[in-house]
Amino acid sequence: MNRLILNKIILALSTLSAVIGIGFLFWILATLSYKGITSIHWSTFTNDLVAGGIRNLLVGQFTMALMASAVAVPLGMMAGIYLREYGHGSKLASVIRNLSDVMMSAPSIVIGVFVFALFVDPFGGYNGWAGIVALAIMMIPIIISTTDNMLSLVPTELREAGMALGGSKHKIIMQIVVKAAKVGITTGVLLSFARIIGETAPLLFTSANNQFFTMDLTEQFPSLTVSIYNLATYPDLESRELAWAASFILTVIVLCINLIGRYAIRNKK
Amino acid sequence: MGKNNLVMDIKDFSFTYSGAEEPSLKKINLPVLENKITAMIGPSGCGKSTLLRAMNRIHDLYSGNKYEGLINLYKADGSKENILDLKKENDFIKLRQQVGMIFQKPTPFPMSIFDNVAYGLKLSGIKNRSELEGRVEKALQGAAIWKETKDRLKESALGLSGGQQQRLCIARAVALKPRVLLFDEPTSALDPISTGAIEELITELKEELSVVIVTHNMQQASRLSDYTAFMYLGDLAEYDKTDKIFLNPSKKLTEDYITGRFG
Ligand SMILES: Nc1ncnc2c1ncn2[C@@H]1O[C@H](COP(=O)(O)OP(=O)(O)OP(=O)(O)O)[C@@H](O)[C@H]1O
Ligand SMILES: [Mg+2]
Numbered sequence: 001m002n003r004l005i006l007n008k009i010i011l012a013l014s015t016l017s018a019v020i021g022i023g024f025l026f027w028i029l030a031t032l033s034y035k036g037i038t039s040i041h042w043s044t045f046t047n048d049l050v051a052g053g054i055r056n057l058l059v060g061q062f063t064m065a066l067m068a069s070a071v072a073v074p075l076g077m078m079a080g081i082y083l084r085e086y087g088h089g090s091k092l093a094s095v096i097r098n099l100s101d102v103m104m105s106a107p108s109i110v111i112g113v114f115v116f117a118l119f120v121d122p123f124g125g126y127n128g129w130a131g132i133v134a135l136a137i138m139m140i141p142i143i144i145s146t147t148d149n150m151l152s153l154v155p156t157e158l159r160e161a162g163m164a165l166g167g168s169k170h171k172i173i174m175q176i177v178v179k180a181a182k183v184g185i186t187t188g189v190l191l192s193f194a195r196i197i198g199e200t201a202p203l204l205f206t207s208a209n210n211q212f213f214t215m216d217l218t219e220q221f222p223s224l225t226v227s228i229y230n231l232a233t234y235p236d237l238e239s240r241e242l243a244w245a246a247s248f249i250l251t252v253i254v255l256c257i258n259l260i261g262r263y264a265i266r267n268k269k
Numbered sequence: 270m271g272k273n274n275l276v277m278d279i280k281d282f283s284f285t286y287s288g289a290e291e292p293s294l295k296k297i298n299l300p301v302l303e304n305k306i307t308a309m310i311g312p313s314g315c316g317k318s319t320l321l322r323a324m325n326r327i328h329d330l331y332s333g334n335k336y337e338g339l340i341n342l343y344k345a346d347g348s349k350e351n352i353l354d355l356k357k358e359n360d361f362i363k364l365r366q367q368v369g370m371i372f373q374k375p376t377p378f379p380m381s382i383f384d385n386v387a388y389g390l391k392l393s394g395i396k397n398r399s400e401l402e403g404r405v406e407k408a409l410q411g412a413a414i415w416k417e418t419k420d421r422l423k424e425s426a427l428g429l430s431g432g433q434q435q436r437l438c439i440a441r442a443v444a445l446k447p448r449v450l451l452f453d454e455p456t457s458a459l460d461p462i463s464t465g466a467i468e469e470l471i472t473e474l475k476e477e478l479s480v481v482i483v484t485h486n487m488q489q490a491s492r493l494s495d496y497t498a499f500m501y502l503g504d505l506a507e508y509d510k511t512d513k514i515f516l517n518p519s520k521k522l523t524e525d526y527i528t529g530r531f532g
Contacts, residue, residue: 159330163365164370165389165392165442166363166365166389166445167388168358176379180379182379
């Protein structure tokens, strides 16, 4: 009898907590959508920041995130493959795995400071390359850990079957094992991209921001997230409206990438 | 073919897993005859898989294992080589092309049915498209799965049923024209009908190659095999013609096991 009552109380409490949590989430999303959509105009997409739009910011943000991915994805995947397939049980591998896990939980502002000391200060100022490095540093441990985890799900028998057919280790890994883990790894890459595209702290004092359109990575580089941070603190209404619009657009972008990632899993399983 | 030619010969073979204190196999002596089916039976943990996996050196995916004794592989021209002497990856590859292996769970690769069978052939250096197509078709026919797959060769192998996947894996191994095929409980994950199909297939295969099969199913061993090895706690307890083992074993231990008194 008592157990049944306790069961009901716990069920009620956990339902309540879930409702509260989801309630806040919807509140945020609803406010964001309302303020965001009412602040978006056609010019938001066609103008650069100087003229009250976010064109250069979108391009800048994506440029840095994509270039960071171009470095982090191959590097992280190779490291993940090393950890799971070659370093099995070795000291070096477990050291790298632990370091990578620590890096993954390192506060992003700390990564920003680190890159500032290495790539901003010595080069005489904020620049796009520094932003890319900071984002890549954030991304690499995530990719390492997804690759490692996804490869661990591939049954040992598949590797053995490949070797039993006369394959060399590296061929079996590259042509069969990685292929078997492809969906999981792709999803991980998408999710980590969604993660870094919305980051502010690593960019704040690496690439900083630029009001104008530029593709020159040695200059300060336009960033959507840093702009939101700046615009939100300005007193004028126009700036704050633009901040809402930019936030809404960023949220939609991140949401879409997440959904694509999740859809990819469901489609395959 | 009436002659009892050796294709493999295991002599005083002991095997110790990396980090283990005791050897898992102790001084095994076992002949493998050409164009015959040799069954390995015995209670769980007695070392059947360990022995089988030594015969194509698949153990060597993991380092630190210790081999003693010798395992000779006889070539078609009558020459022999001790496969325990092999050291280089290239030699392992050549060995595994001659001694294939089928696992308990079907292991289709995440690619099309055609590519699954063509994969081993490509690894062995065959690039010519029409030769590949011919060998793939022949292998699928040889594994009695051609009829079911000929219209869907481009589809993923993961869409096949468990029994079909297992026959595909056999086709994949047969395509390389190995001298020996090793089966480790190939039907224990399958339903009775698929099991029947695989057993029939294995019987047909012995026309072209030699088979060693590990099984927990006494009926399967007596139905299929010509010779039976009964293993117990890392020893080869008894080896003889299958009829002899099942009708009139010379050891009490063997009799107790096959009549189900333990194991
Ligand atoms: N990777 C390993 N490392 C250390 N010991 C192992 C390893 N694999 C198996 N063994 C041990 O070797 C012995 C033989 O195992 P093996 O898998 O060959 O038995 P088996 O006869 O195939 O059993 P089953 O019928 O359950 O498949 C067992 O005592 C087992 O614990
Ligand atoms: Mg076994």
